[in-house]
Amino acid sequence: MKMRFSKSIIIAITIISTLGFVGCKKYLEVEPVSQYNVEQAFSDVSNATTALLGVYDELQGDNGYGIRINLYYPYDSDEAIVSGGLDNGRRGIGRYQLLLSNSELRNPFVQLYRGIEKANLCIDQIPQMTQYNNGTEAEKKELRRLHGEALTLRAQFLFELVRNWGDVPAPFTPSYKNPNLYIPQANRDSTYDRLIADLAIAKDLVPWRTEVVRNERITKGAVKAIRAKLAMFRGGFSLRNETKTMERRSDSLKYYTIARDECADLMARRDQHTLNPNYEDIWKRYLSSFQPDPFGEIIFEVGAGGGNSNSDSRMGNYNGPSVNAASRYGTGGGGILTLPNYFYSFEPIDTRRDVSITYYAIAANNNKSLRRLAELTDGKFRRDWRNPFLPGTVLNLGYNWPIIRFADVLLMFAEAENKINGSPTAAAIAAFEEVRKRAYRGNVNSIGVTPTTKDAFFNAIVNERYLEFGGEAIRKYDLIRWNLLASKIAETRTKLQQIRNFQGAYANVPQYVYWKLNGEEIQFFSPTPFTTTAVPSPTTGWTRTDWRQHLTSNTLIDNLPLDQGIARFFVPNKSELFPFDQATLDAYRGILKQNPNY
Known part of the structure; x- marks a missing residue:
């Protein structure tokens, strides 16, 4: 909910300010944000820590x-889609109709560069x-930790830019030093190589998790896991x-080897x-607690708190099950x-299904009701899992965002081992x-038989990551790095048709x-209830909800409206x-x- 270390605005730092402007201004214009100069800001460990915490701040908030x-x-x-019809905002992003005037592209782009500048x-x-x-010795140890954290934060900011925009400007010196x-x-490729090299340095500068006070700051495990992730990409x-x-x-293969080794460590x-x-x-x-x-x-998780758009999060308010404003939990x-095909990708005994997906809404009287098949929502960040008496706002519940989990480490290791060796090793399996x-x-x-050939094991990894990381902002990027996004979108459309038509693997999906x-x-x-087709008419007192029936004229399939x-x-x-x-193109003036x- 709230960062377990004191958050602060970075002092005595220059920031990238004119990415927010166009016209005759320079694309970069350096402005001080405090009366302290650089030497004062980094005069002792305490001030340097304050500066470093300001870098963490740029992970947070609405952008x-x-x-x-x-x-x-x-x-x-x-796996999932944004709800509703097209707009020049989040739904435009989700539907891949990306207009150059979409502010949802610009504002995070600017914040990520602000984080890079602070880290630099x-x-x-x-x-x-x-x-x-x-x-x-204590000062040297702490300053090395701060140095390693800054290297890792810069890597995370740049990684987000590269995987979304590809070849981007990659500044590695603060703007006041750049002529x-x-x-x-x-x-x-050169950006990734630099970041992977930086993280090789950073992992020796930061402590392990158990060697320091527990908080959301980066520790050695986070550096190694993020380095493995960057190498996989x-x-x-x-x-x-x-x-x-x-x-x-x-x-x-060079980079799969780096990833494999970091995961093995x-x-x-x-x-x-x-x-x-x-799970x-x-x-x-x-x-949630x-x-x-x-x-x-x-x-590694991004700490949230403060109940505002700059430092908090919207998980559980924007996503998760629909909750009526009059309920005890708030709106x-x-x-x-x-997506329905994602729901049916799980075996019923897979404990991840009913965590990753919610099939209910919550009414004003706090009662749950069953959602229809094309109305299911993600489930890892739920307003009703949070104690309603804890402090928070209508929009901000203080949920932290997980950047990487140990399950990712295990599956990256398995994937890399298979790629390097041409078949899954015993360790990969x-x-x-x-x-x-x-x-x-x-x-x-009941986990089934694990494949032992390269292609079959890779396909099993593709599916397992699908099931494991639902709602964690991982799937689309995995599909891109595997070059499977186009084929999986096409496959999803086919599966939705099959569910609607009662075909193949979906022959047991009930109508109601x-x-x-x-x-x-x-x-x-x-x-x-979700795999029984021949349901006798129940006695009075039961509610019938459309299930497969909900897809008979559903917009997910027919694109109507388009x-x-x-x-x-x-x-x-x-x-x-x-x-x-x-606006960004204009600010760069042709560069x-x-x-x-596009």
């Missing part, structure tokens, strides 16, 4: 991992502090400006991070719709099955589901990247080249 980057940008995919100043100044080499503020675009497919097609570089330190044995507990018992997970499965939810066994807790003998209230909770007429169908305007070799918005096919 960071409070709503836009994590809840608007990752959709539409084969810390990276530049902290190693120059007298205490960095000549202070007490040319019109920075050209950098090749994303460096080794994956990307839409190239030169060829205007999706390509993977010939040196990809983390997997050897289960005293620091491991799987929580209960639901990650979200309901710990994240603002308690630290003793297993450390969430390796919210419904901004992200989980064990890592893959560890994730599945947790999902099938209580039914581990019958239920009634048991107190405030839903009680189903059938013990297998603005509401899944990924309606997706174009391969274009939509894998966002365009640069017009910035637009992304392919």
